[in-house]
């Protein structure tokens with residue numbers, strides 16, 4: 001069963017901490033991506049994904065930075081529009 005997680009708001013009034021809007025579909029195919037099943041990584045973790053060119057997907061798999069796992073989940077870098 002897929003549970004959609006509603007994470008507590010991190011908004012503190014600091015624009016640097018504003019939630020990043022998610023990309024909800026594959027820009028190439030227009031098909032919607034499945035809802036994330038693992039928690040959104042911290043910004044520093046996203047930076048590490050870029051640096052190492054290996055990223056966690058929204059269901060916790062590891063793929064190349066701009067990749068999509070075999071379950072159809074995009075990397076967080078894609079989901080968050082970083083790349």
Ligand SMILES: [Zn+2]
Nearest residue numbers: 059061069071
């Ligand atoms: Zn997966």
